[in-house]
Amino acid sequence: MKRLIFLGMFLLLAFASCKKFLDAKSNQSQAIPETLPDLQALLDQYQHINYADGNAAEVSTDDIYLTDADLAARTENERNMYTWQRSNIFLQDSNEWFYNYRAINRTNVVLESIRKIDRNAGNAFEWDNVSGQAYYLRAKxxxxxxxxxxxxxxxxSGSELGVPLKLSADFNEPSTRATVEAGYAQVISDLKRAAAALPIKAVHVMRPSRPAAFALLARTYWSMRRYExxxxxxxxxxLLKSDLLDYNLLNASAAYPIGQFNAEVLQDSYFTSPxxxxxxxxINPSLYALYDANDLRRTIFFNDNKNGTFGFKGSYEGNSNFFSGLAVNEVLLIRSESLARAGKLLEALSDLNRLLRNRYRKNTFIEKSGADQKEVLDMVLLERRKELLLRGLRWVDVKRLNREGAGISFSRSVKGTVYSLKANSSAFALPIPERVIEIAGLEQNL
Structure with a gap:
């Protein structure tokens, strides 16, 4: 029986990292987490937890383009990903799959270890909090x-293949691809456990909270098109957290106008991408053209390169990293879209207008109105496109909308050759790294 041998590295990395993060131990065998602070320390290592998100879901979309010269200077893997090739788009070892399952393995270490710690009146809050964080992060x-x-x-089509569901820290446990339906069911189960256990307010937004768990449940059901x-x-x-930034108060001339850990952030995660x-x-010119002169996002989000092109500077990380966590603006747009789909147009517009009042130059915004469901829904989807770019969400958004019949395709021209990704193509499920297929014997995406 083939096994995911490389998952063994996760335990070694987890234990080694725990040893550095916690009090020094005399040898590796003593570094196994035994207390609630030990387990919390494992979850607090942002480079393995908050920095685990990959960039493939964003590089593969149409938010950005590269010049031929810039693309030629990148690695073969990056060039293949950019043009939607079906092989060699990830590095063989330190790739997005590895980082994703390393984080999952760490949550499983925590969940298995915490069962060995008695929950009592004195530690109940901490016990629940640690457990809730682990369930949240595994689901994420x-x-x-x-x-x-x-x-x-x-x-x-819920029987289509998704990803392996790793629910044990045992790296000898064989891996098989669960169905998409089973995958979503597990995510929902974990998030409901997380929401029941997490506090309303976390010590810091690097850790998840109950509002963040509710937000991730909203995102999960939204991507399933279960809008109710x-x-x-x-x-x-x-109901627990609804703060919005007023973009009028930001300095549009700053290198990165939006601060890290700002009032909208529910849970902070990020990814990088050269x-x-x-x-x-x-920035795709057709995307930039969506913002009118009084829309502050035009100058808050984009850096004018002075040559007719624009770069992105609007990350909620306050730097060149890309925010991929959860924030109030996304949840507000999920609620607005869900209300519009339910025919509750006045409520949908109320949410949309609240967001936009905080995005337009003062005294210039004219509130949106409409009595036609499609018209209102189109307004919401347009603002979603403008508000949530470069967060790793465009990829799943297009896949979701294409199931609704949107017919969104991508195309790119490289040195005169046009590459295309047609709506509803099976290529919207990216190929699994070849090393994983070789070792685990998983079925590859076609």
């Missing part, structure tokens, strides 16, 4: 895997 990473390597969820439930959980989140950074990645 399984969900990201589904977004990248699985097809869009559809009740008629995305509405329920978006509403639950916003392809996407504003020294290289150019």
């Amino acid at each position: 990473n399984h969900l990201r895997g589904l977004y990248v390597w699985g097809n869009a969820y559809d009740e008629q 439930l995305s509405l329920l959980y978006a509403d639950s989140c916003l 392809v996407l950074n504003n020294a290289r990645g150019k």
Whole structure:
């Protein structure tokens, strides 16, 4: 029976990192986490947890483009990913799959270890908090895997292959690809456990909280097109936290105008990408053209390269890293879209107008109105496109909308050759790294 041998590295990395993060131990065998602070320390290592998100779901979209010269200077893997090739788009070892499952393995170490610690009146809050964080983070990473390597969820095609569901820290446990339906069911189960256990306010947004768990449930159901439930959980989140930044108060001339850990952030995660950074990645002109002169996002989000092109500087990380966590603006747009789909147009517009009042130059915004469901829904989807770019969400958004019949395709020209990705193509499920297929014997995406 073939096994995911390389997952063994996860335990070694987890234990070694724990040893550095906690009190020094005399040898490696003593570094096994034994207390709640030990387990919390494992979850607090941002480079393995918050920095685990990959960039494939964004490099593969149409938010940015590269000049032929810039693309030629990148690695073969990056060039293949950029043009939607079906092989060699990830490095063989330190790749997005590895980082994703390393984080999942760490959560499993925590969940198995915490069962050996008695929950009592004295430690109940801490015990629940640690447990809730681990369930949240396991769900988050399984969900990201589904977004990248699985097809869009559809009740008629839930039996399609998704990703392996790793629910044990035993690296000798064989791996098989679960169905997309089973994957989403596991994510939802974990998130419901997380929401029941997490506090309303975390010590820091690097850690998840109950509003963040509700937000991730809203995102999960939204990507499944189960809008009545995305509405329920978006509403639950916003009842607990609904802060919005007023972009009028930001300095548009700053290198990165939006501060890290700002008031909108529910849970902070991020990814990096040399392809996407504003020294290289150019904003798609059709995307930039969506912002009118009084829309502050035009100058808050984009850096004018003074040559007719624009780079992105609007990350909620306050630097060149790309925010991929959860924030109030996304949840507000999920609720607005879900309301519009339910025919509750006045409520949908109320959410949309609240967001936009904080995005337009003062005294210039004219509130949106409409009595036609499609018209209102189109307004919401347009603002979603403008508000949530370069967060790793465009890829799953297009897959979801294409299941609704949107017919969104991508195309790129490289040295005169046009590469295309047609709507609803199976290529919207990216190929799994070849090394994983070789070792684990998993079925490859076609």
